[in-house]
Amino acid sequence: MEVNNFFSFLANFSFWLFLRPFLAFYFIAFLIFNLILWRQINLMSRLFKTNLGFLLSVFSWLLFGLGFLGLLMAIF
Amino acid sequence: MPDLYNAPRRQPVKTKEIRKKKPKTVMAPKKKIKKKSKFATKHHRYQRLVKDLSTKAGLTVNPQSVEFANQKTNESVLFLLRRHLITNFPWVAVFALMIGAIFFAFHFNIISYFPSPLQVVVVYAWLLLALIVFWSGFLSWYFNVNIVSNERVVDIDFYNLIYREVTDAEIEKIQDVTHKMGGILGIVFNYGDVYIQTAGTKPEIEFLKVPRPAAVADVLRKIREEIENGS
Numbered sequence: 001m002e003v004n005n006f007f008s009f010l011a012n013f014s015f016w017l018f019l020r021p022f023l024a025f026y027f028i029a030f031l032i033f034n035l036i037l038w039r040q041i042n043l044m045s046r047l048f049k050t051n052l053g054f055l056l057s058v059f060s061w062l063l064f065g066l067g068f069l070g071l072l073m074a075i076f
Numbered sequence: 077m078p079d080l081y082n083a084p085r086r087q088p089v090k091t092k093e094i095r096k097k098k099p100k101t102v103m104a105p106k107k108k109i110k111k112k113s114k115f116a117t118k119h120h121r122y123q124r125l126v127k128d129l130s131t132k133a134g135l136t137v138n139p140q141s142v143e144f145a146n147q148k149t150n151e152s153v154l155f156l157l158r159r160h161l162i163t164n165f166p167w168v169a170v171f172a173l174m175i176g177a178i179f180f181a182f183h184f185n186i187i188s189y190f191p192s193p194l195q196v197v198v199v200y201a202w203l204l205l206a207l208i209v210f211w212s213g214f215l216s217w218y219f220n221v222n223i224v225s226n227e228r229v230v231d232i233d234f235y236n237l238i239y240r241e242v243t244d245a246e247i248e249k250i251q252d253v254t255h256k257m258g259g260i261l262g263i264v265f266n267y268g269d270v271y272i273q274t275a276g277t278k279p280e281i282e283f284l285k286v287p288r289p290a291a292v293a294d295v296l297r298k299i300r301e302e303i304e305n306g307s
Contacts, residue, residue, distance in 0.1 A: 016190070019194055020194060023201055026201055027201070027204075030204060033208070036237075037237060040237060040238065041215070047145045048144045048221055048223075049142070049143045049144070050139070050143075052218070056218075063204075063207060063211060073196070073200060
């Protein structure tokens with residue numbers, strides 16, 4: 001029975017099976033990268049400040065939110 | 077031994093003639109002379125030199141809302157330099173191509189090769205990748221800044237979004253200023269590098285791919301000359 005299951009798995013095997021975990025991993029990496037960027041923007045804003053500082057922070061959070069939404073889409 | 081005779085002291089005779097009053101000299105009212113502070117004169121003098129420059133393509137003259145770390149109270153930014161806008165073309169082109177690829181994929185139905193439940197997620201992931209290309213390109217342009225204030229020259233380098241290097245030198249320590257222009261784009265759009273030799277621990281400060289390098293170098297040279305001529 002188990003052997004049959006294995007063969008049926010092989011018959012249905014497709015590389016697309018890896019797509020969902022890959023996308024989840026991609027969005028997690030995206031979120032981590034965004035966190036690093038957000039921190040870097042904060043540090044750089046202490047070093048050098050203009051009127052655009054607030055916009056940078058907002059855009060950074062927006063990207064973070066979009067990444068989180070993508071992670072949810074990839075998981076569920 | 078006590079004195080036998082002490083003559084009385086003669087008091088000075090106060091006569092009317094003697095007590096003639098001196099005519100009062102009428103003093104002119106003192107004018108309040110505003111003493112110009114050293115900062116004001118220094119700032120004003122450098123402002124005059126900066127007049128030759130104009131704000132465009134990555135060069136901002138007299139930016140009002142710029143502050144940087146360790147800025148002194150009397151210190152004001154004369155001009156701020158970033159890479160020339162045209163140097164952003166590569167990442168803008170990549171971003172545009174990535175957005176264009178989505179329309180291409182829909183037009184030629186390439187999306188249908190992906191399993192149907194994940195089609196939307198794949199397109200979404202691709203869009204976010206394009207946004208990250210845009211964002212990282214913009215940030216590396218925005219934070220790579222060169223600041224010339226009335227006190228010093230600051231070079232902030234932002235490498236690969238993760239590393240940064242900040243160099244500054246007092247404007248009095250500028251020894252030599254050279255500029256370099258080259259390449260087709262550099263000549264067409266008038267951008268290049270400015271190298272500032274200083275007497276500090278880091279001997280050279282580089283302004284890379286900045287607009288109008290000759291004018292910038294010229295202004296820095298004039299500021300140095302002003303200092304040498306005994307400011």
